[in-house]
Amino acid sequence: MRLFLFVCLSQALLCTLVCCHHGGPHDDDDDDHNHHASEAKAFLQVVPANIKFSYKFYSHLAAAYPHDNLFFSPLSISIAFSLLSIGAKSNTLSQIREGFGFNTSLVSEEDIHKGFQQLLHIINQPKGDLQLDIANALFIDNKQKLLDKFLDDAKNLYHSEVISTDFQKIKEAVEQINSFVEKKTNGKIKELLDSLDPLTVLVIVNTIFFKGSWENSFNVNHTKEEDFHVDENTVVKVPMMNRQGKYQVAFIQEIGCTVVHVPYKGNTSAIFILPDAGKLHDVEKALQNVSEAWTKQMTSRDILLSIPKFSISAELDLLKELQPLGITDVFSDRADLSGIRGESNLIVSKAVHKAVLNVDEEGTEATAATGIGITKLSLPPRIKFNRPFILTIVDKDISTALFTGRITNPNK
Structure with missing residues (x-):
């Protein structure tokens, strides 16, 4: 009996560039070994940077929007x-x-691009029960001539499609881009764009679609309506999924949180972090200094796990949110994007990030009665996510966070 995939996340990101006017087969085994060693070195340069950015960007958003749901x-x-x-x-x-x-003093541009090339190659490999796909596309004004090197590198390093677009017909161009995004996100994001600048010459789109089955799914008959404590004064009713089983769990007493590792089929996992009551922002600050000690505290335990069933969507204006991280010139008339078409008169005028997260327990528990033993004398501890919590979807093949966020109110 087939287990239904019950977590589906999809999102898309775009950067829109508009005109502005300002200044200016191997020869031998050694070759094969060296090639793979070079690829591995490049890949290992990308992974820690992605982790660092993930923590830094989450920290910025958490501070800027202390009471909101976050997902990206x-x-x-x-x-x-x-x-x-x-x-x-x-x-x-x-x-x-x-x-x-x-x-940039330790890693070359060539290694960075090769690292992303290898990362994309790993991600887009077939994964059986797990669906994980990333797509890149360049929508290019049909009257513009971009540099061959830029186009070749986009295709070869980032597996990007190149799509001719008539940006003189804004409505049709928006519909063309939105249709691409809707297809790549399996209909989860239908309208990434609502408009474009009339001077647009290039739109860069990235989509990522993830759909995974829990390794041990929840029984829909065990889902019950329960309280979720948004804050000290606000309580909302949510459908709470419940399951007893063995999970990797850590109680991090020094900062006040519980961590539960919930695996999907395949090599991907969801990491749920439940701060103690009133400790959300303290835990978020501590996430910037996650140490190996956290991992060492994870032990396999039999628990009663309760997670809300919910759907949220989120949108970020990256022009606004990336500037506090020091990324400013690319959004201003100081931008130097001359490697795109040989002229320094391009800026990023729009950068939008949209994300959708659905968590539910659809499907049937294939082995519902196997290995569960409950007695009145020794009930396992219950870990109930009934207050604001943090969620990260991790791909262990690439040691990278695919998605991360904070759920403060599952009903929003």
């Missing part, structure tokens, strides 16, 4: 801006690299 894909944002950086030069390039967690 740090990986998707990183990929889109790294693709853009093919055409960036001087301070514009340096800001993008440093803002996204790279130490």
Whole structure:
């Protein structure tokens, strides 16, 4: 009996560039070994930078929006801006690299792009029960001539499609881009764009679609309506999914939170972090200094796990949210994107990030009665996510967060 995938996340990111006017087969085994060693080195340069950006960007958003739901894909944002950086030069390039967690004195541009190339290759491999797909596309004004190097690198390093677009017909161009995004996100995001600047010459789009089955699914008959404590004064009713089983759990007493590792089929997991009452913002600050000690505290325990069933959507204006990270020039008349078409008269005028998260328990528990033993004398501890919590979807193949967020109110 087939287990239904019950978590589906999809999101898309775009950067829109508009005109502005301002200044200016191997020869031998050694070759094969060296090639793979080079790929591995490049990949290992990208992973820590992606992790660093994920923590830094989450920290910024958490402080800026202390009471809101948050949900985004740090990986998707990183990929889109790294693709853009093919055409960036001087301070514009340096800001993008440093803002996204790279130490430019230790890693070369070539290694960064090769690292993303390898990352995309790993992600887009078939994964059986897990669906994880990333797509990149360049929508190019049909009257513009972009540099061959920019186009070739976008295709070869970032597996990007190149799509001719008539930006003189704004409505049709918006519909064309939205249709691409809707298809790539399996209908989860229908309207990424509502408008475009009439001077648009290029739109860069990145989509990531994830659909995974819990390794041990929840029984729909065990879902009950319960209280969720948004804050000290606000309580809302939510459908709470319940399951008893063995999970990797850690009680991090020094900062006041509980961590539960909930695996999907395949090599991907959801990490749920439940701060103690009143400790949400303290835990969020501590996330910037996650240490190996956290991982060492994870032990396999039999627990009663309760997670809300919910759907949320989120949208970020990256022009606004990336500037506090030092990424400013690319959005101003100081932008140097001359590597795109050979002229320094392009800026990013729009950068939108949209995300959708659905968590539910659809499907049937294939082994509902197996391995569960409950007695009145020794009930396992119950971990109930009935107050604001943090969620990260991690791909262990690439040691990277695919999505991350904070649920303060599952009903919003």
